[in-house]
Amino acid sequence: MSLRFTHETLPQRVVFGPAADHLAAEVARFGERPVVFGGAAPDLLPGAPRHRDVIMHVPVEAAARARAFAAANDADVLVSIGGGSSTGLAKAVALTSGLPIVAVPTTYAGSEATNVWGLTENGRKTTGADDRVLPRTIVYDAELTLSLPVGLSVASGLNALAHCVDSMWAPRADPINQALAVEGVRALSGGLPAIVRKPGDLQGRELTLYGAHLAAVAFASAGSGLHHKICHVLGGMFNLPHAQTHAVVLPYVMELNAPGIPDRLADAFGPGGLARLRAEVDAPRALRDHGFREGDIPAAAAAILAVVPAGNPVPVTTDNLTDLLRRAWAGEEPR
Missing domain, CATH: 1.20.1090.10 (Dehydroquinate synthase-like - alpha domain)
Structure with a gap:
């Protein structure tokens, strides 16, 4: 049997371990002015501005508010802490700004490891692929999933x-x-x-x-x-x-x-x-x-x-x- 295919591997750093020990250093690799996207996420970056307006399926209106929040805080790195909706919101900002993302998942959604974005408008969800939205680093900390029922x-x-x-x-x-x-x-x-x-x-x-x-x-x-x-x-x-x-x-x-x-x-x-x-x-x-x-x-x-x-x-x-x-x-x- 002969194999004929083309495979592309996405460039990404993956850290398994306590977020409290790793997150600050990972964020510092990309910038000095992080903003955090996450509703009920733990406070892993004390003092960093936090945007809690996270909505499922990322409506375009929510994306616009998140982009304005990042701009108002002169962000140079985006940090998502939460499930797929938090990651998706950070991706919506990265899609238009090109800012790097550091993702800390608290569910098993998987969005953090893809370059796929999704936005919803007028009852229609549009998705696409763009390397700008691929988080540069993922920090996986199983303890952060303990609160997930x-x-x-x-x-x-x-x-x-x-x-x-x-x-x-x-x-x-x-x-x-x-x-x-x-x-x-x-x-x-x-x-x-x-x-x-x-x-x-x-x-x-x-x-x-x-x-x-x-x-x-x-x-x-x-x-x-x-x-x-x-x-x-x-x-x-x-x-x-x-x-x-x-x-x-x-x-x-x-x-x-x-x-x-x-x-x-x-x-x-x-x-x-x-x-x-x-x-x-x-x-x-x-x-x-x-x-x-x-x-x-x-x-x-x-x-x-x-x-x-x-x-x-x-x-x-x-x-x-x-x-x-x-x-x-x-x-x-x-x-």
Whole structure:
């Protein structure tokens, strides 16, 4: 078998360890006037101006306020402390200013390891890739995830798992990001049940952070597959919660794409596969539990069909997409 592919690795520094010991030094590598983006984030940079106006899916109005805040404080480095929404807001500022970002994730969203940005306007979420928004350094500190409730930890971790799965057949999928994705599935399949069993134990949270990083690196290289296109439409059009939407939709996308799932991905989930993992962690089950209405399905299907990426292993049609959305809305057991 001959290999023919082109792989691009994004330049980024990754630090695993206590943020209190590392963050100040990492910020000082890039500037002297940091501003912090994060709502309920811990105060890891005393004295630095803090912008708490963090909104899910980064509405363009929120991005404009964050850019004005950074400019008013003459910022030369942006620090995001929090989940994907905090990282996304810092990215919105970096997109127009070019300022470096140091990211301190407190969830398993993975945005910190990608050069992907997203903004929402008039019910439509637009995403793009730009190296200006890639955080220069990530500081992973598992202790900062201890305040994340088990339910949100599960949803956020399943969001990371979706990055792995999408990376197997996304437009730029290659053997390197597929290998990262498979290892990410192994780590997340072990870490998430450990969090559920012992929420205060750092070992499960560290393993989940590690898996989430691998997942995000794979996703950044491979691009958005069908799963993420579906979830971006649902989040932007109907303001559904990001992590829970990913957690609900994932098994139905895997069901649709079952003919294209490689053996090594199935093996990475371990005995019982995704179904066993979802049962073990009591995963979110139905889109209707998170604000999606059955009457919204036709509009959602039409919007998703327009952005289906090339390379999906199964042809996507109005009929099978509508069926997927209806079953995800109802929370039916995946076949």
